[in-house]
Amino acid sequence: MQAVVLAAGEGTRMRPLTAQTPKPMLQVADRPLVAHTADTAVEAGADELIFVVGYEADDVRSYFGDTYRGVPVRFAVQEEQQGTADAVEAAREYLDGPFAVLNGDNLYDEASVAALFDAAPAIAAYSVEDPRNYGVLSTDGETVTGIVEKPDDPPTDLANAGAYVFPAEARDWLDVPLSERGEREITDVLARVVDEHSVTAVEVDRWLDVGRPWELLAANEWKLADMDRRIDGDVRGDADLRGTVVVEEDAVVEPGVTIEGPALVQSGAHVGPNAYVRGATLVGEDCHVGHGVEVKNTVLYAGSNVPHVSYVGDSVLGTDVNFGAGTQVANLRHDGEPVRMTVKGERVSTGRRKFGVVAGDGVKTAINTSLNAGVVLDTGATTTPGESVTRDR
Structure with missing residues (x-):
């Protein structure tokens, strides 16, 4: 399965650490943050890695090269930062069959991502105490029935953990309209997949969205x-x-x-x-x-x-x-x-x-x-x- 790794963002909430370094390339333990994401994808069975790059793209290119851990690597350029669906669409020409999408600034436990790949089409979910600050999944058993952003009355405690496996036809559904916050959201693509497929919610044991400096500390602690x-x-x-x-x-x-x-x-x-x-x-x-x-x-x-x-x-x-x-x-x-x-x-x-x-x-x-x-x-x-x-x- 191809894995699209989103690594184009500048990481403005991580400033000043990202003044010269893209957020996914900030070091966590012995390698860049995005390398941990790539390692998780490879361990889960990805047979090709497609990195979507933008800000300071050469840093990502020079680190991963043409192959990474024996897996072929390609790069797609997101010319403007217009959201996650826009980022995946930048890789559209390379997609052939079902594909996974992982955020290059998120950490996951490897076993959970392997389960996500096996359950395709699927979305990673993480149980949180207060889901109101997240995209929250509605479910019927393990099947996803919808997703709502930052609800006042969450339908479940399952937060969207930003990892997906889409069916092949989702390649043609990436051109979604701008949302209220001016971005093309991958969750709008997910909504169509939910309408036409049975999508499994795979609960991950551990997940960390590394967006701010103190979360970088937490990532290193892990x-x-x-x-x-x-x-x-x-x-x-x-x-x-x-x-x-x-x-x-x-x-x-x-x-x-x-x-x-x-x-x-x-x-x-x-x-x-x-x-x-x-x-x-x-x-x-x-x-x-x-x-x-x-x-x-x-x-x-x-x-x-x-x-x-x-x-x-x-x-x-x-x-x-x-x-x-x-x-x-x-x-x-x-x-x-x-x-x-x-x-x-x-x-x-x-x-x-x-x-x-x-x-x-x-x-x-x-x-x-x-x-x-x-x-x-x-x-x-x-x-x-x-x-x-x-x-x-």
Whole structure:
């Protein structure tokens, strides 16, 4: 079965991390987010991958090439971002037979996607406590009878998890009109399939829509926990590695370091001496975590440095970030409420009691900088010595 993987979006809610990198190519554990989606499709039995690309398309092309894990790869270009049906229609010329559609910024457990492929035509469903913020499926047993967007009175607790298997004729049903929000929706295609076919709702055991920075943390928590312990790099002296820890070849862990997994230290990274890394932490390629530094439940992308006597917790640092000596990140509100941050101009809850900062590529803080919980530092932002930053910059 062909699998269409949607990877054209810019990811504006993930800014500033997507200023130069398309959201599907943001790293989760040891590979891009969209690669986890592709892996799931291949494991489920996809015999061809069609990536729909747009923003920074060359990043996706160069990563996947002509084949991925022995499966042929093609690329289709979505010229304008006009919704999910429009994205799939960009791949229409390549479709031949039943086809799956997966969002390249979603994570699924592999067994559930395999069950989805087997049940074709089908849609992935995920049971949620409050379905009012989702597209919600109406069902008769396991058969889908309809879908309604963000209903005040949901017919079920089954949210649309954004993965589908369509019959071959759906290839000719992709040209749907614009919705009220100005997009051509894949759910309108689904509605016609439901009218003409018996569509199975396949309940997935685990699903994560990775749209905002704190969900990127959650994605790393999931995938880092799935790794197997492996020590290929240079671990020196009395360094103490506990639990699921991966140290890649050409990485160095100095004496006095404690790493409590799940954690991944990638090639070229240097940790220590006397550093403490804990929680679900990614130390990316060529990163430096130095003396007296504590990094907890954090993502450090390639080339970033926290070299001297700092604390960084529950944060996401883009590429080539440098935190000056004594930089401290707050990650907890005194009132115990979830940390809030600004996404596309709107102040929203992260839903996380602990959440630190988001630093775009090339951010540099000066010595003894304090960063408040939920602060976003834009690409290339800087601070002054001793500064306390309480608002986005």
